[in-house]
Amino acid sequence: MSTNETDIEALVAKKYEHGFITDIESETFEPGLDENIIRRLSKLKGEPQFMLDWRLKSFAIWKKMRQPNWAKLNIEPIDYQAISYYSAPKSPDDAPKSLDEVDPKLLETYEKLGIPLHERAKLAGVAVDAVFDSVSVATTFKGKLHDAGVIFCSFSDAVKEHPELIEQYLGTVVPPRDNYFAALNSAVFSDGSFVYIPKGVRCPMELSTYFRINAANTGQFERTLIIAAEGSHVSYLEGCTAPQRDENQLHAAVVELITEQDATIKYSTVQNWYPGDEEGKGGIYNFVTKRGDCRGARSKISWTQVEAGSAVTWKYPSCVLRGEDSVGEFYSVAVTNNYQQADTGTKMIHIGANTRSTIISKGISAGKAQNAYRGLVKIFPTAKNARNYTQCDSLLMGDQCGAHTFPYMEVKEPSAIVEHEATTSKIAEDQLFYCRQRGLSEEDAVNMIVNGFCKDVFRELPMEFAVEAQALMNVSLEGAVG
Amino acid sequence: MNLDPKNYRAALANTLKQDADAGHPEWLLPIRNKALEQFLKQGFPHTKLENWRYTNLAPMSERSNASVAQPVAVSDAIVPATDSDSLMLVFINGMFSSHKSSHSATLANGVVSNMAAQLDTDGAEDWLRNSGDSDLAQLNLAMTNDGAVVQIPDNTELAETIHIIFSNTAEANVFPRVIIQLGRNAKATVVEHHISNAACVSTAITNISCGEGSRITYQKLQEEHAGSFHVAAQTIKLAKDSHCDIVNIDLGAAIARNDLRILLQGSGAAAKVNGLFLVDAERHADNHLRLEHQAPHTRSRAQYAGVMANKGHGVFNGMIHVAQTAQKTDAALNNKNLLLTPGAEIDTKPELEIYADDVKCAHGSTTGQLDAVSLFYLRSRGVPQQIARNMLVQAFALEVVQQLTSKNLREYIQNSVEQRLNELGAVIET
Numbered sequence: 075m076s077t078n079e080t081d082i083e084a085l086v087a088k089k090y091e092h093g094f095i096t097d098i099e100s101e102t103f104e105p106g107l108d109e110n111i112i113r114r115l116s117k118l119k120g121e122p123q124f125m126l127d128w129r130l131k132s133f134a135i136w137k138k139m140r141q142p143n144w145a146k147l148n149i150e151p152i153d154y155q156a157i158s159y160y161s162a163p164k165s166p167d168d169a170p171k172s173l174d175e176v177d178p179k180l181l182e183t184y185e186k187l188g189i190p191l192h193e194r195a196k197l198a199g200v201a202v203d204a205v206f207d208s209v210s211v212a213t214t215f216k217g218k219l220h221d222a223g224v225i226f227c228s229f230s231d232a233v234k235e236h237p238e239l240i241e242q243y244l245g246t247v248v249p250p251r252d253n254y255f256a257a258l259n260s261a262v263f264s265d266g267s268f269v270y271i272p273k274g275v276r277c278p279m280e281l282s283t284y285f286r287i288n289a290a291n292t293g294q295f296e297r298t299l300i301i302a303a304e305g306s307h308v309s310y311l312e313g314c315t316a317p318q319r320d321e322n323q324l325h326a327a328v329v330e331l332i333t334e335q336d337a338t339i340k341y342s343t344v345q346n347w348y349p350g351d352e353e354g355k356g357g358i359y360n361f362v363t364k365r366g367d368c369r370g371a372r373s374k375i376s377w378t379q380v381e382a383g384s385a386v387t388w389k390y391p392s393c394v395l396r397g398e399d400s401v402g403e404f405y406s407v408a409v410t411n412n413y414q415q416a417d418t419g420t421k422m423i424h425i426g427a428n429t430r431s432t433i434i435s436k437g438i439s440a441g442k443a444q445n446a447y448r449g450l451v452k453i454f455p456t457a458k459n460a461r462n463y464t465q466c467d468s469l470l471m472g473d474q475c476g477a478h479t480f481p482y483m484e485v486k487e488p489s490a491i492v493e494h495e496a497t498t499s500k501i502a503e504d505q506l507f508y509c510r511q512r513g514l515s516e517e518d519a520v521n522m523i524v525n526g527f528c529k530d531v532f533r534e535l536p537m538e539f540a541v542e543a544q545a546l547m548n549v550s551l552e553g554a555v556g
Numbered sequence: 557m558n559l560d561p562k563n564y565r566a567a568l569a570n571t572l573k574q575d576a577d578a579g580h581p582e583w584l585l586p587i588r589n590k591a592l593e594q595f596l597k598q599g600f601p602h603t604k605l606e607n608w609r610y611t612n613l614a615p616m617s618e619r620s621n622a623s624v625a626q627p628v629a630v631s632d633a634i635v636p637a638t639d640s641d642s643l644m645l646v647f648i649n650g651m652f653s654s655h656k657s658s659h660s661a662t663l664a665n666g667v668v669s670n671m672a673a674q675l676d677t678d679g680a681e682d683w684l685r686n687s688g689d690s691d692l693a694q695l696n697l698a699m700t701n702d703g704a705v706v707q708i709p710d711n712t713e714l715a716e717t718i719h720i721i722f723s724n725t726a727e728a729n730v731f732p733r734v735i736i737q738l739g740r741n742a743k744a745t746v747v748e749h750h751i752s753n754a755a756c757v758s759t760a761i762t763n764i765s766c767g768e769g770s771r772i773t774y775q776k777l778q779e780e781h782a783g784s785f786h787v788a789a790q791t792i793k794l795a796k797d798s799h800c801d802i803v804n805i806d807l808g809a810a811i812a813r814n815d816l817r818i819l820l821q822g823s824g825a826a827a828k829v830n831g832l833f834l835v836d837a838e839r840h841a842d843n844h845l846r847l848e849h850q851a852p853h854t855r856s857r858a859q860y861a862g863v864m865a866n867k868g869h870g871v872f873n874g875m876i877h878v879a880q881t882a883q884k885t886d887a888a889l890n891n892k893n894l895l896l897t898p899g900a901e902i903d904t905k906p907e908l909e910i911y912a913d914d915v916k917c918a919h920g921s922t923t924g925q926l927d928a929v930s931l932f933y934l935r936s937r938g939v940p941q942q943i944a945r946n947m948l949v950q951a952f953a954l955e956v957v958q959q960l961t962s963k964n965l966r967e968y969i970q971n972s973v974e975q976r977l978n979e980l981g982a983v984i985e986t
Binding site for chain 2: 472473477478481486487488495500
């Protein structure tokens with residue numbers, strides 16, 4: 075289409091070339107993975123013995139496992155011995171000193187996404203001490219959280235300061251043997267976030283990884299643990315819409331959520347890692363295990379995700395609905411363009427009586443991308459009157475891409491009602507014509523239709539995220555329709 | 557489950573001897589040998605395979621192992637009612653029964669016959685070689701004694717229904733084979749009916765090819781004995797502008813598995829499928845449907861209904877696959893299930909795999925109980941709870957039975973479905 079768009083796509087790639095500078099630092103481990111590396115990592119992070127034991131146990135499990143190949147993904151073999159499993163935070167000397175030094179094209183994208191000024195610097199990788207706004211905001215927020223009794227810190231800090239909580243909860247939702255990538259993560263996870271919301275507390279603000287200064291480099295093996303005690307409530311935002319600087323190719327994160335009685339966790343993700351270039355070269359492999367455990371009665375876990383980046387996405391945020399009357403929700407938009415591949419979906423495991431789940435999944439596939447929804451709804455005989463509603467819609471743009479739906483439904487309880495519907499279609503000519511006729515450019519018309527298609531999911535996002543997510547869709551799909 | 561190759565080789569030797577005695581052509585020997593070796597290499601499918609995730613064939617392979625080499629005794633067969641004007645081909649324990657079959661095949665240039673009688677015609681080799689890629693196709697190829705061949709020439713319409721009956725009266729291993737070939741603009745109605753009064757092991761393969769503009773109505777009925785194992789696969793190839801109308805009803809067997817694969821290969825091809833599986837007692841029924849849209853402007857509609865009760869375990873897997881070339885595909889698939897009692901289970905997976913953009917594809921699946929509103933409607937008109945429930949369950953199941961074209965057959969199946977549901981009526985009262 076227009077040169078303008080081609081420009082932007084080129085920019086995206088260019089930005090990343092900029093971000094992918096390899097700097098050999100003394101604090102980066104040599105590639106390879108064995109017990110010694112894990113011991114070194116654990117020692118470097120000053121972890122207690124139980125943590126090291128847990129890592130080693132996970133590593134033993136991982137060695138016996140094989141990389142799964144059931145997903146509808148075409149992945150180049152990964153050499154796990156060619157990866158460095160620890161890289162110290164980037165030296166501030168390499169980072170740009172101010173926004174003036176940042177690639178103007180990158181700033182243009184931020185402008186398009188409508189990202190607030192003070193966040194742009196941080197996202198562009200400007201050395202943290204240069205970003206005064208962000209620091210002060212973060213400090214104010216930390217004070218507020220402390221007053222409410224909320225623990226929100228990096229995983230490393232939590233291991234040191236709250237070892238009893240970590241020991242009690244870590245791996246209880248996603249045990250190391252759960253799957254290949256979870257085992258790998260358990261052995262070598264670098265850092266992540268830890269959240270504990272005490273009984274009866276409603277977290278005074280949305281927790282977002284933006285404003286976190288204590289985990290500057292969360293690294294490729296992120297581990298997140300969120301515990302909502304009885305009657306508490308928290309909304310957690312992960313990632314951001316802006317293309318991010320990142321030098322790691324393989325990401326294997328684990329997120330564990332636990333809700334006690336009457337507690338609610340709302341977990342929103344926007345993922346926009348580097349998707350590779352137009353020929354499908356490079357790009358992040360994103361293998362994520364996310365699971366929430368509704369342990370208490372009337373508890374609720376809600377996942378909302380906008381997946382726009384990564385060359386390969388393998389991700390199934392799930393809910394184990396154990397408590398009676400507990401609720402699980404999954405709202406997802408997955409956009410794939412060029413050679414991106416996504417195999418994503420959810421699992422809703424109904425164990426308790428009167429448990430309910432809703433799954434809304436929107437897949438958009440353009441270019442030569444493959445986009446699959448894979449989900450499981452399982453109703454145990456104990457889940458009397460369980461209810462599930464699933465809707466998966468796919469939108470195809472171009473005749474080279476694919477959209478797939480693989481929903482599993484296993485029902486063992488006659489009083490349960492499980493409904494699934496899925497559709498696949500393209501943007502209708504008459505819709506486009508209608509918009510064009512009213513003076514909208516073709517691009518604006520497509521954007522409007524796509525945003526309408528995703529509305530059910532965007533509505534679930536926190537406000538400021540929702541606005542950015544819409545802009546992100548437009549940027550991600552630029553050039554896809556012509 | 558380890559196979560005992562000795563038993564299978566003995567059974568093959570027996571089959572080959574029969575071939576020789578019957579004077580069957582020589583090309584049979586190498587392809588049978590090769591097929592058996594291939595089967596022995598891969599064995600029975602197991603639950604680690606995605607396609608067999610919910611269906612464990614271990615009991616079948618055990619029985620097959622023990623009995624495959626045993627000769628079959630013939631006793632009285634049950635032959636279901638059929639319309640008087642239909643052409644019957646009856647096979648008892650795998651062998652063609654000439655005197656039970658009707659001989660009115662006055663078809664000019666066409667063939668309605670048992671397969672064994674046709675093996676020396678041109679093209680017979682292809683019937684067997686093209687066994688399809690279902691998991692037990694090679695076993696069937698190695699062992700099949702007989703089956704039905706239906707060939708309808710170009711521009712010919714067969715008025716009579718062809719009723720192919722595989723009736724099993726002994727605990728035998730049978731390997732029925734059905735070949736149906738329709739010429740250009742030909743039209744035919746074929747019923748493939750499996751019925752038994754003894755616990756048999758049946759591995760059936762059906763291949764249907766439809767020429768340009770042809771119309772096939774194909775109805776498969778499965779009423780095997782409650783101790784039987786029935787694994788069947790059908791491949792249907794549709795050329796340009798040809799249509800198929802399919803009914804698939806699964807009522808019997810301890811473990812039943814049906815793989816129905818429809819390839820829409822020419823533009824304008826259309827497929828309509830209606831399925832019913834009634835799974836009570838400790839039965840297990842697994843229905844796989846694969847609709848492969850390979851050409852533009854193709855259309856498919858599929859609807860499966862499942863009724864599960866007691867310890868019945870139903871499985872449904874329906875895939876709509878649209879190739880990149882199959883623009884303007886219009887496909888819809890729906891699976892609805894009723895779980896009537898605790899202990900019953902349904903595992904359903906409607907899938908879409910789409911590589912073309914200008915398509916309209918949808919699938920849906922529902923699992924639940926009877927619709928409370930409908931129930932209330934009947935109750936408000938003075939219908940007692942139990943009767944109201946029965947009415948709704950029967951309506952749910954009989955919707956598919958109504959699609960059967962042969963009047964006698966329809967009534968016969970309807971009676972047996974109603975009877976089964978009435979027996980369940982007492983159990984499902986809540």
